[in-house]
Amino acid sequence: MIEVKKEGVILSKSDLEFENEGILNPAIIRVGDSVHVFYRAVQLWNQSTIGYCRLDGPFNVAERGDKPLIVPEFSYESQGVEDPRIVKIDDTYYMSYTGYDGTNARGALATSKDLVHFTKQGLVVPDISYAHFVFLVESAGKVNENYYHNHKFYYQESDPDKKILLWDKNVVFFPRKINGNLVFLHRIRPGIQIVSVKNIKDLTPEYWENYFQNFQDHIVMDPVYQHECNYIGGGCPPIETKHGWLLIYHGVEETENGLVYSACAALLDLNDPSKELARLPNALFSPEYNWELNGYVNNVCFPTGTALFGDTLFIYYGAADSSIACASLNLTALVEELTAKYRNNEK
Structure with a gap:
């Protein structure tokens, strides 16, 4: 058995308005002796932004921002930017996160050269309905039947007209190119899938149509x-x-x-x-x-x-x-x- 030591809580919410409900699910990257922490900050009414702090070593807080570093700007993230992860590939930092618009939760990307200024690159997951996802995956042959067991979520009896798009989140990049490609994991319940592309701009609607028609080939783990x-x-x-x-x-x-x-x-x-x-x-x-x-x-x-x-x-x-x-x-x-x-x- 692996011996795991629980070190305890290292960061908690503060009285600042942008994080007075809770902080959680941080992106972490070590640079030298510093650990940079980009965390989901939640304020009352459950709107999330991304806050920042820097640790000296693994635990000691050396610096903590008094305002969010990344905030909602676009319609796909109007109610929150959530659950970031971060890696450095070549000379660029890739921060993936979940954009939440009040109904849909989907993976998005921001990039930076300096860990201070981030440029949003938009959604990196398909912009499709659950019904269309099922239609495409059915043509892919045998797939874990649990991929079809989400109807109660996507077609809620309490609000049948509510249009919920395919939830695709937990986007996590590998920290280097593999065989010349950018590679990331993402999650459509219940498993983990993988994407490999030369460029983020290759993630077109046509790409995703082909991807789901060969869906079984892209499932890493169930x-x-x-x-x-x-x-x-x-x-x-x-x-x-x-x-x-x-x-x-x-x-x-x-x-x-x-x-x-x-x-x-x-x-x-x-x-x-x-x-x-x-x-x-x-x-x-x-x-x-x-x-x-x-x-x-x-x-x-x-x-x-x-x-x-x-x-x-x-x-x-x-x-x-x-x-x-x-x-x-x-x-x-x-x-x-x-x-x-x-x-x-x-x-």
Whole structure:
């Protein structure tokens, strides 16, 4: 078993208006000895922006902004910019996030050269209805039947005229180009899918039509184990190791106490990350302390970023949708555990 140390809450909401309801689900990137934290800040009435702070080392707050860094500007994000992740590819920082317009939640992208000024690139996921998604996927052949089990969400009896587009979120970029392409994970419930393109501008309506007509080829992972049986989704940006890409993702299980969000771990092939090599059969860590069990949404450990100091991997996560907490573990031990499972799978 991997030894995981819960380091506790490192950031909580303040009295500032833009974050007086909660802070959670941070994008994390280490530059030198500093850890830059771009977090979802929630104000009353559940409107989200992205706030910023800088840590000296893995925990100590050295700087914290008194106003949001990124705010809603466009119709697709009019009610919130949420749940960012960040990587650096070549000389550019890629911050993916969820744009929420009050009805639809979809993955978007902003880029920066300096971690201060960000330019929004728009949505990077398909702008289609659920019905059209199902129509296209049906032509793709056999796909996990749970992809068709979302009708009650998309066609709500309380508001049958409400037009809910396909929810596609948890966009997480790989931190370098693979075979010359930009590669990112995204999530259409219940699994995790992958996209590989030369340029973001290649994500045209025609691209997505073809993508969904070959949908099975793009599914990286579907739920397997009990702790992730409802659905899974991308978490932290993948970490490159000599044995494969380490993916810290989230898994969701419905229990008698409601949905439980846990942090999970898997290993993907270095040259073809659409190929899963191994995953842990148990959650890496799950809600157990009060700050994870009770909050705006109970029973949530939602990992979204990591920082590596020596061989210690610090995993930052949203705790009960109310605060930001951190857990730590030995990176080598985790990769070895996954590698051992990969070797056993090959036998």
